[in-house]
Amino acid sequence: MPEQRRSRRAFLASAAGVGVALAGCSSASGSASRGTGATDGSGSGPVSVLSAGSLELAFGKGLSEAVDTDLRVESHGSSTVARLVSEGQRDPDIVALADTALFDGPLHPSWYSVFASNAVVIAYNPNTEAGERLGEAGPENWYDVLLDEDVTLGRTDPTQDPLGYRALFTLELASRYYDDANDLRERIPERDQIYPETGLISQFESGNVDAAVAYRNMAVERDYDYIDLPDRIDLGNPKYEDDWYATVSYTAPSGKTTKGGLIGYGSTVRDVNPTTKAVFETLTTGDYLEAYGFEVPASYPETHGNPPSAFAE
Known part of the structure; x- marks a missing residue:
């Protein structure tokens, strides 16, 4: 990994x-x-x-x-x-x-x-208690930390932004990838977590979130810590486009369905x-x-x- x-x-x-x-x-x-x-x-x-x-x-x-x-x-x-x-x-x-x-x-x-x-990553704030735990959990156990209801997570609106539905794709694929991860797509996004894409990562600076489901470039260009996810779930490796990424989808309130794929x-x-x-x-x-x-x-x-x-x- x-x-x-x-x-x-x-x-x-x-x-x-x-x-x-x-x-x-x-x-x-x-x-x-x-x-x-x-x-x-x-x-x-x-x-x-x-x-x-x-x-x-x-x-x-x-x-x-x-x-x-x-x-x-x-x-x-x-x-x-x-x-x-x-x-x-x-x-x-x-x-x-x-x-x-x-x-x-x-x-x-x-x-x-x-x-x-690009690729989906979990960016985190190492200056918060939850962010510190995420850093320690790494790519093997990050989802356990995000399931804690005291952890504040930021993501974007899937009706407005591809990163929003790609966050859901990643969580669903993670449920299949990890042996002990169940229904992450349903359990993790339960709380109010929506921010505009242009301001998502900056929420760390204001202290509003401990972590964010983000694109790798968003963390890299702002010098934020992040967890690099396995290739099978980060939507960034062409090798897994058909067998993994394409097996998930998102249906918007309008009825339009978007299929998973390489970013x-x-x-x-x-x-x-x-x-x-x-x-x-x-x-x-x-x-x-x-x-x-x-x-x-x-x-x-x-x-x-x-x-x-x-x-x-």
């Missing part, structure tokens, strides 16, 4: 101001118009990117520094991002989601590129011009992704569908 890891400390100082910078790039009530990207089709203006919450820091800091363009980044849970675009409340130049299934509905682009992967981040360009093309190419191939804790398999990026001729070179 994997050993517990301590995340890197490379960006604490440089990342401190990112939240303030991103706040000026988002719109809480209006539409993030694609016109803010390139009103004349020349790509001379800023580029607007609407992204999954787990990409917020990587895009707002890493990608922004890697491109010679004014980047306007707004981040939410991926299901919310897809809904905002499909309902016409946002009109970004580029969309990036944490689950490519959302490109099959509610979004229906003619193409997209899969550019990164994959996908992106598409909605306003193609030289500037958005350059940003997209850096977004999907830049070294910044691994620095921010994402996995980038050798085969990535992988294009699906029929991209415009500008991307067929």
